[in-house]
Amino acid sequence: xxxxxxxxxxxxxxxxxxxxxxxxxxxxxxxxxxxxxxxxxxxxxxxxxxxxxxxxxxxxxxxxxxxxxxxxxxxxxxxxxxxxxxxxxxxxxxxxxxxxxxxxxxxxxxxxxxxxxxxxxxxxxxxxxxxxxxxxxxxxxxxxxxxxxxxxxxxxxxxxxxxxxxxxxxxxxxxxxxxxxxxxxxxxxxxxxxxxxxxxxxxxxxxxxxxxxxxxxxxxxxxxxxxxxxxxxxxxxxxxxxxxxxxxxxxxxxxxxxxxxxxxxxxxxxxxxxxxxxxxxxxxxxxxxxxxxxxxxxxxxxxxxxxxxxxxxxxxxxxxxxxxxxxxxxxxxxxxxxxxxxxxxxxxxxxxxxxxxxxxxxxxxxxxxxxxxxxxxxxxxxxxxxxxxxxx
Amino acid sequence: xxxxxxxxxxxxxxxxxxxxxxxxxxxxxxxxxxxxxxxxxxxxxxxxxxxxxxxxxxxxxxxxxxxxxxxxxxxxxxxxxxxxxxxxxxxxxxxxxxxxxxxxxxxxxxxxxxxxxxxxxxxxxxxxxxxxxxxxxxxxxxxxxxxxxxxxxxxxxxxxxxxxxxxxxxxxxxxxxxxxxxxxxxxxxxxxx
Numbered sequence: 142x143x144x145x146x147x148x149x150x151x152x153x154x155x156x157x158x159x160x161x162x163x164x165x166x167x168x169x170x171x172x173x174x175x176x177x178x179x180x181x182x183x184x185x186x187x188x189x190x191x192x193x194x195x196x197x198x199x200x201x202x203x204x205x206x207x208x209x210x211x212x213x214x215x216x217x218x219x220x221x222x223x224x225x226x227x228x229x230x231x232x233x234x235x236x237x238x239x240x241x242x243x244x245x246x247x248x249x250x251x252x253x254x255x256x257x258x259x260x261x262x263x264x265x266x267x268x269x270x271x272x273x274x275x276x277x278x279x280x281x282x283x284x285x286x287x288x289x290x291x292x293x294x295x296x297x298x299x300x301x302x303x304x305x306x307x308x309x310x311x312x313x314x315x316x317x318x319x320x321x322x323x324x325x326x327x328x329x330x331x332x333x334x335x336x337x338x339x340x341x342x343x344x345x346x347x348x349x350x351x352x353x354x355x356x357x358x359x360x361x362x363x364x365x366x367x368x369x370x371x372x373x374x375x376x377x378x379x380x381x382x383x384x385x386x387x388x389x390x391x392x393x394x395x396x397x398x399x400x401x402x403x404x405x406x407x408x409x410x411x412x413x414x415x416x417x418x419x420x421x422x423x424x425x426x427x428x429x430x431x432x433x434x435x436x437x438x439x440x441x442x443x444x445x446x447x448x449x450x451x452x453x454x455x456x457x458x459x460x461x462x463x464x465x466x467x468x469x470x471x472x473x474x475x476x477x478x479x480x481x482x483x484x485x486x487x488x489x490x491x492x493x494x495x496x497x498x499x500x501x502x503x504x505x506x507x508x509x510x511x512x513x514x515x516x517x518x519x520x521x522x523x524x525x526x527x528x529x530x531x532x533x
Numbered sequence: 534x535x536x537x538x539x540x541x542x543x544x545x546x547x548x549x550x551x552x553x554x555x556x557x558x559x560x561x562x563x564x565x566x567x568x569x570x571x572x573x574x575x576x577x578x579x580x581x582x583x584x585x586x587x588x589x590x591x592x593x594x595x596x597x598x599x600x601x602x603x604x605x606x607x608x609x610x611x612x613x614x615x616x617x618x619x620x621x622x623x624x625x626x627x628x629x630x631x632x633x634x635x636x637x638x639x640x641x642x643x644x645x646x647x648x649x650x651x652x653x654x655x656x657x658x659x660x661x662x663x664x665x666x667x668x669x670x671x672x673x674x675x676x677x678x679x680x681x682x683x684x685x686x687x688x689x690x691x692x693x694x695x696x697x698x699x700x701x702x703x704x705x706x707x708x709x710x711x712x713x714x715x716x717x718x719x720x721x722x723x724x725x726x
Contacts, residue, residue, distance in 0.1 A: 177701030178682035183675040212708035215657035216574075216676050225585070227558075231717065232567075232589045236596040237558055243554030253555075258564055264566065355564075359557040371576075387602070506658050 163347065167196070173202055180209035212366035225261045230412065233462070249383040250361050252390035252415035257354040260300075260397040263406065264347055266503065270450040272344040272431055276403045278396075280502035280531040283439060286500075289533060293403060294342035294394050295335065299533070301350040302334040303327040307385050308353060308372040311360050326376030328533040361386065384422055391419045395501040410494040416465030420493055422502045423530055424459060424469035437527075440522040454478030457515075457523050473519055484531040487515030499524065502531025545608040551599035559596050566610065567592075569662065570617045576658050577621035577651040583628070588723040594620075614659045643688045649672055664706050671699035672707075 161512045172195040178184040179192045196203045237245070246254055272426040274292045291299070305316040315507075335342070361382070363435070373385035380388060395409050398409035401408035410416055434440040455478075470480025490512040498504045506524035513520045537573035550558035567588060574587035594616060595602070602612050614656070629644045661669060674685040 174697045177699075177704045178675070178697050180704055181675045182674075183681045183685065183700065183702055185681070199580065205705075208708045209704040211711065212657075212704040213676065215654065215659070215707055215710055216672065217654065217658065218677075224571050225581075228571075228585055228588065229563055231585075232563060232592050233556075233559060235589050236593045237556060240554070240594055240597045242556035242559075244556060246560065251657075254560055258560070261564060355557070355561050358560065359555070359599045362555065362557045523644065527610075 149293055152332065158203060162458070169199065169202075172199075173205075176206050176209055176347060180213050181205065194367045213499045221335070224262060226262050226409075227412075229258055230255060231411055234386075236271040244362050247357055247383075248361050249418075250358055250386050252411065253354070253386045253393070253416055254358050255415060256357075256390045256397070258413060259350070259353055260393055261347075261354075262409065263397060263401060264293075267344065269344070271404045273341075274403045276399050277533055278399065280533055281528040282524065282527070283437075286505065287533075292337070292341065293400050294344060294346050295349050297401055298338075298342040299331045299398055300393060301346065301353060302330040303491075304350075304353055304357065304389055305330065306375060307357055307373050307382070307389060310371065310382065310385070311364070313353075313356055313360060314347060324376050325374060329376065331470070331533060357386075363368035373410050384425075387422045389419055390415065391422070391497065391501075393505070394419075395497070398503075410497070411465070413464035413466075413493075416493045416497065417467060418465070419497055420461050420465065421469070423527065424470070424494070426530060427476075427523060428473075429524050430524060430529060431471075431473065432476050434522070434526055434529065440526065441518045451479060453481030453484055453518070455484050455486050456480045457489060457519050458482070458485050459496075459523070460488065461493045461496055462490060463492045463494070466494045473522070485515070486518075487513070487519040487523075489511070489513050489520055496527070500527045500530045504528075535718070541604060541608065542603075545604045547609060548599050548602055549605060551552075551596060562595060563592055566613050569610070570613060573614060573617045573655045573658055574621045574657045577618065579627055579651075583624060587624060589618065590615075590620050591617050594673060611639050618652060618659075621655065622648055625651055628700050634635075657707055660707050660710055664703060670701050670702035672703045675700055680698065716725070 144338060147221055168343070172192055175184055175192050179189055180187075183191070192206075196206050200509070225500065228521065232454070273292050274295050276291055276293055277288050278291060278296070301316050306327070309315050317330060317334055317337075320333050320337040322329040372379040372384040373382055375385075390411075398408050411419065431440055454472045454474045456470040456472055459471055463466055470482060472478035472480045473486070495504065497509055499506065499509045506521070506528045509524055511520075511524065547558060547562060551562065558571055560682040570591050571584050571588045573707060573715055574591075575581065578584055578587065591613060595613065602609060606612070623643055626644070629647065633639065633641070633644060661672070670689060674680045674688055675682060682696045682700060685700070686693045687697075689696065691699075
């Protein structure tokens with residue numbers, strides 16, 4: 142193109158020229174093909190000159206050129222990429238008020254629905270850098286802080302592998318496919334999934350993770366009322382389906398925070414209502430964990446007053462402050478005992494999100510910002526028991 | 534366009550699930566389309582709160598009247614985009630008319646111009662988002678990254694000729710944003726492919 146001879150037409154609008162100067166059909170094709178690049182000012186100066194010259198004598202190209210130039214003015218940066226995550230709940234609530242659903246999402250699955258949607262929104266605009274950002278998973282085993290290095294994509298693979306426990310219990314496809322973990326525990330399933338992949342996880346894991354979470358929500362919506370007594374085996378223990386869904390919501394939030402921290406994004410705690418349910422689940426699990434730890438010599442073998450099942454026993458009052466807060470009486474001597482205000486021996490007060498971080502193994506029990514009074518041993522036992530709720 | 538990641542089958546099933554009153558389907562619909570709907574509404578209205586309200590109304594309409602979507606007429610995505618544009622323009626017109634009535638600055642013609650401009654801008658957004666990814670990538674490089682077409686070709690690993698073709702075709706699609714009839718009328722958002 143650059144070798145093209147200068148055209149004889151200075152006066153653009155004029156077509157009244159010698160026929161021998163009209164461009165050949167081949168030239169016309171090439172110049173026409175340049176119109177997009179020309180409109181975007183993305184061709185070489187000599188080419189631009191040739192195009193402009195051609196426009197003077199070719200009406201159809203001139204029309205198109207004008208049209209494409211105008212189109213360039215319509216190119217804009219995409220709008221408001223950060224959709225307010227709270228909008229989802231508001232929009233869905235309005236919809237469901239205006240037309241009550243025939244098949245609702247059960248209340249106990251609402252936290253999972255919300256938390257998976259929040260995490261998915263966080264992932265929305267991640268580029269490869271973010272997907273491969275290093276993340277350190279942290280939890281407590283016994284008295285020991287443990288951790289495991291992975292990436293953002295690895296965390297999503299972890300969530301998908303463990304959500305798979307619920308999927309399998311509901312008779313859905315196992316995301317692990319043919320991969321057989323040593324034991325059906327959350328960590329073994331995750332390690333097996335990571336090992337089986339030929340390459341480290343990439344952003345490609347987002348789709349399958351999200352599809353599975355949608356499928357879980359859909360399935361429990363249909364089978365909700367029949368699943369009251371169904372349990373989800375976690376290898377070392379089992380949870381009723383309702384609690385398992387809450388547990389998965391909790392894990393989803395905890396790991397979303399890990400991810401947000403790794404890529405330096407802000408991330409809010411769950412809505413008060415959901416935070417409350419998560420604290421409640423932890424509070425209900427604590428007596429069993431305490432008992433367990435006592436068996437393993439990790440909690441003080443306090444001179445136990447034998448408490449008959451269902452009778453009030455020595456209790457710790459757990460006061461959770463802030464949105465989603467409340468009070469729980471944790472029976473200390475036996476999971477079968479009833480928490481009792483009359484038998485309160487200790488009182489611990491802390492913020493809801495802080496308590497959840499403790500239960501997630503992200504805050505060492507000794508450093509938990511907790512107001513405490515009463516039996517120090519009981520307090521220590523409960524805080525350590527809370528930390529030991531955590532796992533990979 | 535979009536045929537690959539949103540098969541018509543998904544659209545049909547979604548409509549059936551919404552019609553059946555399945556709340557989980559509404560959540561999935563929101564998860565897939567909320568950022569599209571909100572982005573288009575924001576482009577028309579230029580206001581976060583107003584865009585939130587339109588987003589709510591679009592999903593409420595889809596949930597309350599799923600039968601008004603006909604999968605044979607085109608993808609669900611286009612239908613939602615057209616609905617968003619209509620509701621957003623209605624809202625823009627209402628608020629601007631009210632402002633005029635209160636003695637705000639401008640004339641009725643200014644208002645109409647503003648509405649027309651917003652409609653075209655939203656339609657253009659939708660066209661860019663819905664055009665085949667290779668065309669979008671070429672425009673992105675040439676316009677936002679200021680690469681010339683030869684550099685664009687090299688970045689994309691295609692011939693110079695192919696880069697020229699993509700830039701031209703992409704702009705031709707984008708230019709159709711100007712074409713639809715009166716502003717506020719169903720703008721035929723699916724016409725980009």
